[in-house]
Amino acid sequence: MTLSGKISTEIRVHATAEKWFNLFATQLHHVQNLTDRVHGTKLHHGEDWHHNESIKHWTCTIDGKVTTYHESIESIDEANKRITYKVFGEDFDEKFKVFKVIFEGTPKDEGGDIIKWTIEYETTSEEVDPPFGFLEFVHKGSRDVDANLLKA
Numbered sequence: 001m002t003l004s005g006k007i008s009t010e011i012r013v014h015a016t017a018e019k020w021f022n023l024f025a026t027q028l029h030h031v032q033n034l035t036d037r038v039h040g041t042k043l044h045h046g047e048d049w050h051h052n053e054s055i056k057h058w059t060c061t062i063d064g065k066v067t068t069y070h071e072s073i074e075s076i077d078e079a080n081k082r083i084t085y086k087v088f089g090e091d092f093d094e095k096f097k098v099f100k101v102i103f104e105g106t107p108k109d110e111g112g113d114i115i116k117w118t119i120e121y122e123t124t125s126e127e128v129d130p131p132f133g134f135l136e137f138v139h140k141g142s143r144d145v146d147a148n149l150l151k152a
Contacts, residue, residue, distance in 0.1 A: 004098070005130055008118040009139045015149035017105030017113040021081040023149065024103055026050060035144035037061050037137060044070060057090075063133035067091045074100065081105035098122040099131070101138070115142060 013020065023030065029049050032038040039059040046054030056071050070089035077083070087099040102118040117138045119131055 003126065004120075004122040006118060006120050007130055007132065007135050008116060009135055010114050010116045011139060011142050011146075012112045013115050013142070013146045013149075014112070015146055017081055017107045017115065019149055020103075020105045020113070020115050021078075021083070023145070024083050025076055025078070028056070031141075031145065034148040035141045037141040037144065039066065060137060062137045071101075081107075095124055095128045096121050096131070097124055101134075117142070 029041060029043075032041045037060055039061065041059070042057050043049060044055040044057040048054055049056065050073065052073050052075075054072060057068065058071055059066060059068050061067070068090040069087050069092050072086050072088075074084040074086045075082075082102065082104045085101045085103070087096075087101055092099055098121055100120040102116075102120065104116045104118070106114040106116065108114060117135065119135055121131055123130075
């Protein structure tokens, strides 16, 4: 069993990569209204949801159980429509030393833009499994969000 790794999923979406990036870069607090997989979010520390020093508190369903965690933005790359988040606290610190979630939106000329979610992690022990449940959470949640972005 490895202690660190990287897993990812790519999803062809109907909404544009630009619309996806804008949601996560400027309207992250609306995600809880776009998928039932997120039960609630709140600003835990700071005054702005999109500032690197701000910390958000999330409550979600992952692997069939309610999971809570904190998240902060580590970096935003507007040119490449890429945002790196650090996930920590609550249900994550016991299992992971490092847990980064990377969003990337890629426009496609033929339509049906691509969003990619990558999780980079380091576990606290060999007994901790890779976070496939979290990857499934962002994958299925993205399908919900995409359907709602098309309505907007």
